[in-house]
Amino acid sequence: MKFASTDRYIATEELTMAVNAAVTLERPLLVKGEPGTGKTELARQVAASLGLPLIEWHVKSTTRAQQGLYEYDAVSRLRDSQLGEERVHEVRNYIRKGKLWQAFDAPGKVVLLIDEVDKADIEFPNDLLQELDRMEFHVYETGETVRARHRPVVIITSNNEKDLPDAFLRRCFFHFIRFPDPETLQAIVRVHFPAIKDELLAAALTQFFEIREVPGLKKKPSTSEVLDWLKLLLAEDLTPEDLRRDAKSILPRLHGALLKTEQDIHLFERLAFAARR
Incomplete structure (x- = not known):
């Protein structure tokens, strides 16, 4: 798989090399640059160029890393137990898959966009270290381990609003999108x-x-x-x-x-x- 400019996206030679290097190394591509330089659009065009589905996770200031894995809806389960619902006996009915789980569970290779990672708390990147490195995580409520069926192409964008942890940076291939000449x-x-x-x-x-x-x-x-x-x-x-x-x-x-x-x-x-x- 090789990324190249598309009919809707002009990629510089440096950017093209960065994307293909990250794909070859099977490491997340961390893309920084001024807002509006096409970082988010890059992930969409990479997916289009490689012919892969795209899963987008748009990070907000309140986003927690756990939400990318899964969320356990204990409130709904408690309500259903009070109503005598039969589904309450199966904990899986109350687990919502996050974007990482969706990417790991996809039947084929996908592109996973983690957009504006620097919007979240400083611990957010650290909390994803093992999951992005090992491509697996544990679901405590069911006791199962979710492993990626196919390692996704991970593209992480940052507007450079805050410094990212060194341990996180070590696991990424980095590229700064310079403003176009x-x-x-x-x-x-x-x-x-x-x-x-x-x-x-x-x-x-x-x-x-x-x-x-x-x-x-x-x-x-x-x-x-x-x-x-x-x-x-x-x-x-x-x-x-x-x-x-x-x-x-x-x-x-x-x-x-x-x-x-x-x-x-x-x-x-x-x-x-x-x-x-």
């Missing part, structure tokens, strides 16, 4: 908007990279945001001339697609005020 970003745009005119694309990307380089910007616009911006430019049928800025209108057209904090908008307004002076 102009040529790569142009190719990405062409995938989504094949009919966009060269002049408009050149003017828009020049302005986009200028915005990203403004000193003091709190949140730099990402790949997903430039795609949203271009979609709006095309919907409004704007021309390269419409994108031109001067001291009075230093904010880009439809800037709400690119600038997502009031601090950044105020920054451009201050720059405009300084330019007028």
